[in-house]
Amino acid sequence: MVGRAIVKLNVLRQAILNRSKFEGTFPIENNELLHPYEVGTVQISIRSHFRNEPPLTSVLYRASYMRNKTLPMIIHGIDELDGIEEVNEEANEEDNEQDHLNFIMRPEAKSISIFNFLLSKKTMNSINELMALFRGFYGHGWKLSKLEFIKAFIMLEKYYNQKPNHVTGDLVKDLDKLEKATYYLKFCTASYGSFMFNVFGYGYTLAPKNAVRMNSDRKTIQDYFGISKDDIICWEFGHSSVSVPSYMIIRDPKTNSIIISIRGTLSATDIITDVLAYYEPWKNGFVHRGMFRSAQYLVRKSLKDIRVAVKKFKVNSIQVIGHSLGAAVSCLVTLLLRKRCKDLIEDGIDIHAWSFAPPPCCSLDIASRNETKSYIDNFVNENDVVPRLSYGSFMNFKELIKFVVNELKDDNYKKMSSKDKLSALMASIDDYHKNLVSSSREQKLYIPGTIYYLYKKRDPHNPLLREILCEKSTQESFTDIALRKNFLLHHLPGKYDKRLRKVMKRLAKQSDYVQIDDKS
Known part of the structure; x- marks a missing residue:
């Protein structure tokens, strides 16, 4: 690989809308040591595929038939995906999503022998995407011992x-804000399980003679936060699929709120979610694919339960909390919930995110909006590399x-x-x-x-x-x-x-x- 060709999508837009074939020649620049110079050209030919049309065939790329999806979604982003998720059956939804990605993203994925039989289809698809990303990263002059x-x-x-x-020098003097952050941070730690909860010293106050209570995650959380079994709304742990988060949703009597606590990286599939770093278009910007899929899964899986709990317990807020990977997912979940639950917001239900050590997860135009800053609070500890x-x-x-x-x-x-x-x-x-x-x-x-x-x-x-x-x-x-x-x-x-x-x-x-x- 000797260089790169950057093709802006706006030169393709009219050809796609007109359902015509596009051909163009673009220069290839060498980016070695930031002194670009032209080293050649690349010829690009693109054909479009629309719903209810015969599938395209190609030696290099597969254009899969996209059921229930149309090409304008690719142009305008994937805001429309939120509505589709609620009406499609889950199995068809996963197939549709993958067909859509095969069409717009990458070459035909190759199978990985016996792993096809051991891992789910969704996880295998994510691994194939990860391998393509890996090849792209190491294919640009990375030849070091x-x-x-x-x-x-x-x-x-x-x-x-x-x-x-x-540093900015804009010191924070809001003691109430910091007290809330310290309180919600405990829920982040609790989502890692009773062992980690005790390692960081929280559970010791419950059982000093037996500080580590094995296989008692729910009991530890109930005792420490003073909640009952009825306060546990969702308990989604133990999944082994990529972009399927581990999280709990509980009612917190102390703050009269619904707590959505999303676990950070703790498994191999979590790591794949972290590094599944393709950018997906959303809200006129773009987001981290693996993290956004996790947020979509949580909202799709638990939104009805959240709505029922809000009415049942008559809470005044929904607090979405996470650390590390869970922090980024919590930010995206909050954005999705505020979009889907405008009726709750109008009724005075505050939907707020508290994230700790969050990895970056969206483009600057989404991240820096004043509205976003009003309901997402992030905390970064000095030299922590993950938020960078x-x-x-x-x-x-x-x-x-x-x-x-x-x-x-x-x-x-x-x-x-x-x-x-x-x-x-x-x-x-x-x-x-x-x-x-x-x-x-x-x-x-x-x-x-x-x-x-x-x-x-x-x-x-x-x-x-x-x-x-x-x-x-x-x-x-x-x-x-x-x-x-x-x-x-x-x-x-x-x-x-x-x-x-x-x-x-x-x-x-x-x-x-x-x-x-x-x-x-």
């Missing part, structure tokens, strides 16, 4: 550790790795002392990184809604003293994979809990001080 990769990785860690994280991961940022990271590998091979650095060599390498990487960020054409995903950033700050008067701050951040601050210290450790739910509590403790002290000062 393991040792080269490790050396470049370590060098990038040193580079990012010397660069401070971007998307296919676009990963492609840029790959280019950065390749550049560092080439720099480490440069003979000019061998003549320098170790100190001068490191300094020169850092300067070279920094120049390339700035150029990469400013000129990259990779489409990135973003975190939707309001983002609260937790980070540690040193006291300028006493470097040994540090305090944890929380500020409102921006979507653009999380588009670069920064390998800073503890980039994985900062992702754990327990780390989020500790930092939120430290921020609240600091704000509480400041509040007490102000009250005393006012009285005096």
